[in-house]
Amino acid sequence: MATTVLYAAVALSPVSVMAVGTWLNGNTQDTLSQHWNGSMWRVVPSPSPAGYLNFLSGVAADGPRDLWAVGWGSTVPFAAARTLGEHWNGSSWRLERTVNVGTESNELASVAHIPGARGFWAVGHYEQNFIDQTLTEFRC
Numbered sequence: 001m002a003t004t005v006l007y008a009a010v011a012l013s014p015v016s017v018m019a020v021g022t023w024l025n026g027n028t029q030d031t032l033s034q035h036w037n038g039s040m041w042r043v044v045p046s047p048s049p050a051g052y053l054n055f056l057s058g059v060a061a062d063g064p065r066d067l068w069a070v071g072w073g074s075t076v077p078f079a080a081a082r083t084l085g086e087h088w089n090g091s092s093w094r095l096e097r098t099v100n101v102g103t104e105s106n107e108l109a110s111v112a113h114i115p116g117a118r119g120f121w122a123v124g125h126y127e128q129n130f131i132d133q134t135l136t137e138f139r140c
Contacts, residue, residue, distance in 0.1 A: 005022055007021045007057045007058070019041075020057075022054065029052070031054045031084075049073060056071040057070065057110065058108065059111065060111045060112050068085065068111050069086045070084065070086075070122045070124070072106065072124070080105045080127075081105040099135070102126065104129075108123070108137070109123060110124070121138055123135065123137075
């Protein structure tokens with residue numbers, strides 16, 4: 001039995017919702033994306049690039065063909081986490097380049113759309129000398 005967790009959702013219309021999270025796939029955590037069509041949920045494939053841990057923790061939309069999901073991943077146990085960003089173009093998720101500061105862990109936790117403009121803000125944290133620091137990123 002697979003363990004699934006959804007962390008965030010965005011409503012695109014009264015009958016369209018996209019939710020993101022993670023699911024246990026054998027010994028790895030893979031990203032999870034699900035779409036609600038007004039009557040049922042279905043899994044939508046999403047990239048899991050890190051190989052060991054892949055989490056999507058936030059999602060925001062500027063319409064049904066422009067969604068951003070953010071999170072983090074790790075390649076092996078106890079490795080530093082790296083930020084993860086994915087873009088939905090209306091038919092599929094695509095990996096996008098995101099910012100990482102230094103060699104210690106970096107994680108994006110949430111993303112928000114700027115109403116009336118093109119652009120998304122993502123926020124999270126990174127570690128510097130084992131002390132958490134604020135991490136922000138703007139995408140358009």
